[in-house]
Amino acid sequence: MLTTRFATSGLPSGNQFDAWRDWYDAVFETTTETGKRAGFEAANSNWIVGGLTVSQVDSAPVAVARSRSFVRRSPVDHWVVTLSDRSTSEVAAGDRRFRVPPGVPFLLSLGQDMAIRRTVGESRMQILLSRDTFAGSRQLLDSAVGIPLQGPRGALLADFLGMVRASVPTLTGEEASRLTGAVQSMLEACLGPSDRRVEGAGKPMAATLMERVRKAVARHLYSPSLGAAKLCREAATSRSQLYRLLEGQGGVAQYIxxxxxxxxxxxxxxxxxxxxxxxxxxxxxxxxxxxxxxxxxxxxxxxxxxxxxxxxSGLPPAPPSRDDSPAGRFRDCLRCS
Incomplete structure (x- = not known):
């Protein structure tokens, strides 16, 4: 897996935005409303494996665009799935105009003209999908371009993307080699759910639901009402699915x-x-x-x-080590059975 990182923090404030714009000039036309002299603190980390790139961006308010003339000069046509943590994205994609709230993923194609504007500083992740690598999902991905992915399946995809972001820096080479398949199966299950696709995304979907359960337990750890019914509501899962998730943990009561x-x-x-x-x-x-x-x-x-x-006495014993982190569970779903 290839890793790249660029940050403007070590540059003079008057040069920071120009450096950021130059970093992206092969993919986007970039503008800012803050002015060059104000400085532009930003960082971009990328993890690239095969035809998949996971990108993490932390930046001041910024707008990016790919005009029709720019698309002709820059023949990159990847699909891009974006998930912003704090900022609402004002998006123009072809003839469509829409606003995407924080926490809602949306999908665009770099092969089409687009513009995205954000008015507050933000942290966002993006997954870039090569058309060659994801050719088998072309119809589903193209049909989702320019549509905010809301509702239960969109929320599940957002949770999955959060796990990818938390996990990708720690993946081994063997685990990274399976990342593309996990991302593809999860996208298919969320964009065009069917029994076959949901079954194909079994491992990453189970890891994502388990993370929901872990967070729900953490929120209500001190509550006497914590049990199967509350976990089903909080994790948006069925009772039978919850029992299957926690079967290896000894059951719901034992896990809690x-x-x-x-x-x-x-x-x-x-x-x-x-x-x-x-x-x-x-x-x-x-x-x-x-x-x-x-x-x-x-x-x-x-x-x-x-x-x-x-x-x-100053010598507290260490509890048994258990990797119950999102990254730990995500790595588990990328390992061979």
Missing amino acids: QRRRLSESFAILCDTSHDFSIGRVAEMLCFADASGFSRAFRREFGVTPKEVRLAAL
Whole structure:
């Protein structure tokens, strides 16, 4: 996987925008309303594998365009999927004009004239798709050009793109070689869902739904109402799908308990407070301190009291290592079964 990065931070403020414009001049005509003298802090990182490029951009407000004459001079015709974190994108694509709110992906073709304007500084990711590499998805991709991808499938795609962004810097060569297939199958499942396409995107879709579940559990870890019903609502998934997702974790209740036990371990290692063990158990919705202590010992091989005493002595034990990060789960879905 080839990695490139460009940033304007080390340049004189009066030269920053010109350098940024020159960085993109083969693909876009770039303008800014802030003025050159104000400086233009921006950075672009790219990860390229085969006919797929994952691009992360952090910049001041900017507008980019590909006029018809520019398209003739710059014969790049990749599809581009964009997801902005904070900025609304004002888009013109051919004869279409539309606004895309933050968090909603949209797809354009560099082979067509376009213009995108953003009025606030932002962080955005883009995935550029080579027409040769993604030729098998041409009809679906072309049909989605110039349409904000809203609704449940758009939200699922946005969550998947977030996992790609978090994961791609850490991928091994073998994992990166499978990234194109994962992206293609997920795009097909979200742009033109069918039983066949959803089944084909099984691994990346499961990783994305699992990330939704992880976030939902984290939000409600201290709530006694946390259970299967709440997770289904929060993760926008069915009960049967939730059970399948967490089957390898011992089930819904076991997964929630393990997350609560991990949280309790961190609390007991934190010497900035003096919560009693009973209070920690109560905070994390255990029925009583003795049941909490038994579950804690089964999970970690030590008692809550032993962890607290070790922390107070300056030698807190390390909990068992589990990669429950988005990047960890995404890498799992790229590995061979």
